[in-house]
Amino acid sequence: MAENIVLNIQNVDKTFGGLQALSNVNLQIEEGKIHAIIGPNGAGKSTLLNVCIGRLEPTSGTVRFDGEIITGKTPYEINQAGVARVFQTPEIFPELTILENVMIPALAKRDGAFSFNPFKLMSDETDILKEAEHVLEDMGLIDQMHDHSGSMSRGDKRRLELAMGLVQRPRLLLLDEPTAGMSRADTNATIETLIRIKERGMTKVIIEHDMHVVFSLADKISVLAQGAIIAEGVPDEIRGNPKVQEAYLGGAH
Amino acid sequence: MKIFKLSRNDTILMLGFAIAILLMPIWLQPIGAAYPDLLQKFAIFGLFAIGFNILFGLTGYLSFGHAVFLGIGSYTTVWTFKLLSMNVVPAVIFGTLLAGLFAVVIGYVSLRRTGIYFSILTLAFAQMSYNLAYSVLTPITNGETGLRVLRDDPRVLDGLFGVVQEGSPVGNFFGINMQGYPGFYFCAVVLIIGFFISLRIFRSPFGLKLTAIKSNQNRMRYTGFNTRPYLLWAFVISGMYAGMAGSLMAVTDPLAGAERMQWTASGEVVLMTILGGVGTLIGPMLGALLIKYFENIFSAFNESALHDMFSFLPSLLENLMVTVVHPFVGDGWHLTLGTLFMVIVIFLPGGLVEGVTRLFKRRKSDGVSAKNPGPES
Numbered sequence: 085m086a087e088n089i090v091l092n093i094q095n096v097d098k099t100f101g102g103l104q105a106l107s108n109v110n111l112q113i114e115e116g117k118i119h120a121i122i123g124p125n126g127a128g129k130s131t132l133l134n135v136c137i138g139r140l141e142p143t144s145g146t147v148r149f150d151g152e153i154i155t156g157k158t159p160y161e162i163n164q165a166g167v168a169r170v171f172q173t174p175e176i177f178p179e180l181t182i183l184e185n186v187m188i189p190a191l192a193k194r195d196g197a198f199s200f201n202p203f204k205l206m207s208d209e210t211d212i213l214k215e216a217e218h219v220l221e222d223m224g225l226i227d228q229m230h231d232h233s234g235s236m237s238r239g240d241k242r243r244l245e246l247a248m249g250l251v252q253r254p255r256l257l258l259l260d261e262p263t264a265g266m267s268r269a270d271t272n273a274t275i276e277t278l279i280r281i282k283e284r285g286m287t288k289v290i291i292e293h294d295m296h297v298v299f300s301l302a303d304k305i306s307v308l309a310q311g312a313i314i315a316e317g318v319p320d321e322i323r324g325n326p327k328v329q330e331a332y333l334g335g336a337h
Numbered sequence: 338m339k340i341f342k343l344s345r346n347d348t349i350l351m352l353g354f355a356i357a358i359l360l361m362p363i364w365l366q367p368i369g370a371a372y373p374d375l376l377q378k379f380a381i382f383g384l385f386a387i388g389f390n391i392l393f394g395l396t397g398y399l400s401f402g403h404a405v406f407l408g409i410g411s412y413t414t415v416w417t418f419k420l421l422s423m424n425v426v427p428a429v430i431f432g433t434l435l436a437g438l439f440a441v442v443i444g445y446v447s448l449r450r451t452g453i454y455f456s457i458l459t460l461a462f463a464q465m466s467y468n469l470a471y472s473v474l475t476p477i478t479n480g481e482t483g484l485r486v487l488r489d490d491p492r493v494l495d496g497l498f499g500v501v502q503e504g505s506p507v508g509n510f511f512g513i514n515m516q517g518y519p520g521f522y523f524c525a526v527v528l529i530i531g532f533f534i535s536l537r538i539f540r541s542p543f544g545l546k547l548t549a550i551k552s553n554q555n556r557m558r559y560t561g562f563n564t565r566p567y568l569l570w571a572f573v574i575s576g577m578y579a580g581m582a583g584s585l586m587a588v589t590d591p592l593a594g595a596e597r598m599q600w601t602a603s604g605e606v607v608l609m610t611i612l613g614g615v616g617t618l619i620g621p622m623l624g625a626l627l628i629k630y631f632e633n634i635f636s637a638f639n640e641s642a643l644h645d646m647f648s649f650l651p652s653l654l655e656n657l658m659v660t661v662v663h664p665f666v667g668d669g670w671h672l673t674l675g676t677l678f679m680v681i682v683i684f685l686p687g688g689l690v691e692g693v694t695r696l697f698k699r700r701k702s703d704g705v706s707a708k709n710p711g712p713e714s
Contacts, residue, residue, distance in 0.1 A: 137559065159558045159559050160559075160562055160563050163559060163560060169559055175553060175556045176556070177549045177553050177556065178553070179552040180548065180549060184549075188545065188546065188560060191542055191546065192560050192562055197561060197563040198563045198566045198567065200566075200570055201541070201542070202534075202543040202544065202574075203537055203541065204543070206545055207344060207540070212542075
């Protein structure tokens, strides 16, 4: 059981000045599962994700990936260890083409954090090209892959963002509201894609507002409210949990 | 050979570039720019700008102190002339390498900051070097007089191989004196090699990663890249190009002065790159040609030359034209250059290259619409 834990968040506290953003968060993510983190606005969901990828350092507590402590490591080291993140507001390379946007993370996976070979030609990178095309096909972006990514619609940018995460085939993929800003049809397509990848054994943590997405995807749900985990369980348990309903439907102050 | 592999379009570009550069003495004849001194300058500053573009064009980091490497290249070359040999090969190699070494140090410190702070740090380094060259470093740089080769310098290697200098020493390439046209062709060959390397960097995964850093450096970090060494390499490569350009200056004229490192020289290469087109392959070369042409030809137009030019007009009109044009030429050539620079930055942010591409696109789309008129017309 214990060896199946991919990400282990232990006693994590995070304060910003006087504000307690996370208090004593403990969370274990199991291998191959889709784990959703839900909670009202300002509950600390994004802070938690940022602690996991090295954007923020926790005030106290540790995050272990695959048994190794990753708190205090730089974002690129954490990525190279096998944690990729899909951002909520699309963080793409707007000056590059869609295809190049996906080839960049594929190169990171193959070349590591730094490699210097200015005499290789991009046109010889057929393996990288194939990987990128494969993912773009999955995401339905293959027809426009030579277009500039800066001029894509917001929904398409979200799909590109997802493709950039998937092409690295990370052991752990952190998704920050992957369907926000998408049409219903796109949302359903994204859910299908995520389920398909689940079968390949990629562990995912999803932060999501859309309950439809959460309940159709998640194996396990953790509920975060005011920086603390107030409930955890399989979707059916969460649906019936009175504490969760209170947190969501307004703790009538 | 794999090292020389290029796509079809790039092969055409490469050949076109090489031919255009080597034939400069012919096609620049009609506009009066085909004399060796100026041709050498075209090639040298083209190389400088092409290298600068690898840093500024690909990564977006605007160095405002690249002239320092020009100076280091020149001083090292003259010292190699003095101590080892008047042969230009070791001189250029040492000049390039030492500039690269300095670039490692300056780049390592300056790249801790981005944006304007990076520019200011590089500027500070360059100005510091410039002032040091005039003061404490006088034993190495010979201060205001400038460093020059003397007849009684040791030149160990030349002595070893029994090469005898007659008259005042000049740089040579295994016996061919590097002045006049031979000097130009030597610079041209170095420039063509430099262009090829730049082309390959642009087409490599390394180049793509640099462009991605320019586009969104933060994302690169979360994508698993340690961006610092990438930036440092780009900085060092462009510093070595600058060092090589500085070496060539000393090769064609064995003299090195500190004014080569002044901030105006650093600013000039920025102008060249922006004027021609930042991040494009041939833009920096075009910019270098344009600015050096203005500096050398436009500045030579005096009032009597203008009168000659407009002599076909009635004398009243002739005088009027001369009065109007006069402030823009001769000593006033900066006014023309400044105006041109403003027009390009405002209307063609992609520089001359963007202008040319737009022109071609328009012509193409005009041609298409003429052949198959759309449903509306």
